[in-house]
Amino acid sequence: MRIEYPRPGEPRRPSGPRDPGDAWVITESGERYWGRFGAAGLLAYDAARGVLLQHRVSWSHHGDTWGLPGGARHEGESARAGALREAQEEAGVPDGAVRARLMSVLDLDVWTYATVVADVVRPFEPVISDPESVALEWVPVIEVGDRPLHPGFADAWPRLRALLEVRPALVVDAANVVGSVPDGWWRDRAGAADRLIDDVGRLVAEGVDAAALGLGEGTWFPETSVVVVGQAKSVADRDGSRVRTVRAAASGDDTMVDEATRLVDAGRRVSVVTSDRELADRCTAVGASVHGARWLRDLL
Incomplete structure (x- = not known):
């Protein structure tokens, strides 16, 4: 050469x-x-x-x-x-x-x-x-x-x-992912959710390998929603971020299912991140695939 x-x-x-x-x-x-x-x-x-x-x-x-x-x-x-x-x-x-x-x-x-x-x-x-x-x-x-x-x-x-027909999306159960690591998150739930949202934002901005998403090839920049509940709803919005913060009005699980359904109906290939088995079953029923909290932690 x-x-x-x-x-x-x-x-x-x-x-x-x-x-x-x-x-x-x-x-x-x-x-x-x-x-x-x-x-x-x-x-x-x-x-x-x-x-x-x-x-x-x-x-x-x-x-x-x-x-x-x-x-x-x-x-x-x-x-x-x-x-x-x-x-x-x-x-x-x-x-x-x-x-x-x-x-x-x-x-x-x-x-x-x-x-x-x-x-x-x-x-x-x-x-x-x-x-x-x-x-x-x-x-x-x-x-x-x-x-x-x-x-x-x-x-x-x-x-x-x-x-061009493939549009991946992530829906992250913030409470479940944050709670998967005993790092003192319970002392500041909003702060822990803030850190997770920032980490997820960096991940999707840099790109996710196709193999992790079960796609054929390339590096993907998926549309991403992070669902927060309770005290974590006080997290700040991120201007210009690729991550959408969804604040649960009542049940966090119901909000997760609603968000997954919205994206599936819009033609997205949705991956839900949660280790909650009941929630996982509900999300699978609306057409999403499910990854456990460890899957996301490993990517981060």
Whole structure:
């Protein structure tokens, strides 16, 4: 493997200084992959409009094909951050317009490409904001395969399309999880619940491995609800957190079942976290799967 930077005059990022990541990774057999530190792209999905695709300029690698906004990662940059940055640079995706649901990584040992699947939470119109795009369009899912696709995206699309139907969600029984460890939680129930919510927030922000959720592949960022009862209901709300705090008005178990039912009815693949057997049976009956408190503790 060797690293080769674009030759002088080669049109790569012509509007700004070259980043060290803007280079070719070339294998011993001659395959070329763009991005010294790997590459990443954003699959922005809008249920009403479809997938945001980029028509690549002719001078780009596999030019005149359609693919995802994306490109080379910067040194030390996470794949998810790289995908979002590239989507902003190439398609004008606004801050806060999408929420990551899944990251799928193609790992070729010498090079990686991460696809971040993200749901549009604030509709926007893409903007051609650099010279690498001929066009940007919202393409209905059923029509994506009809376009002349970038070969890498064409290979990945059938698998990614199937994953668009998968929407995992967690519902956490805070009292049960907190009570699973004798760390003095009974002296400050609200404080213990606060710590759990913060820990769960970090977990789902960093991502949960597919194997833990019983899914096929990738790293997932599940929609998450933490149900609190009694004194723990005084916990503070988290602005911008991926975790929704649900305060039980009466029975915590009833609230858990109601939340699981709401998410199942919305098409989510729901995992309930509790070691309470009766509650587990009730949640299973509404279509959720159940993991014990130890399962979550181990992930945390």
